Amino acid sequence: GYDEHRQMALLSRLAGSRLSAGDMVLLMMGLLGSALTLTLTFMLLKRQREEPLQAAYRKLQRKLARAGLDIRRQEGPIDFGTRAAHAFPEHADRIHALTVEYASLCYGKFADTHTIEAFRQQVREFRI
DSSP: OOOHHHHHHHHHHHHHOOOOOOHHHHHHHHHHHHHHHHHHHHHHHHHHSSHHHHHHHHHHHHHHHHOOOOOOOOOOOHHHHHHHHHHHHHHHHHHHHHHHHHHHHSSHHHHHHHHHHHHHHHHHHOOO
16 A cells, blocks of 8 residues: 555655655645745735725725825724714714715615715815
């Protein structure tokens, strides 16, 4: 059968020299580490791509940040909208409408491509 001796012989032929058990453990750890690194890199790159709805909301946040409002990552859209409306009372109604719409699309009603595109357009048109 296929035992430790045959496995070592196969690895020795592939590596071109005699491998000890310690060398084999190091080789396996290196391969496992490489596979783990590639998997995590792929997952992080995939995670960085934002959905159109989240991208539009981030754009709204950036517009308000350029106007002087600080972004708090832990803050939900309703709290953010309330704080932004207080900071910019002349735009309070529009800010409130946008953040409530985002929360509704994100956490409530079904968001189809038409409603997401309408939200994106509203954010593009928003000026502060």
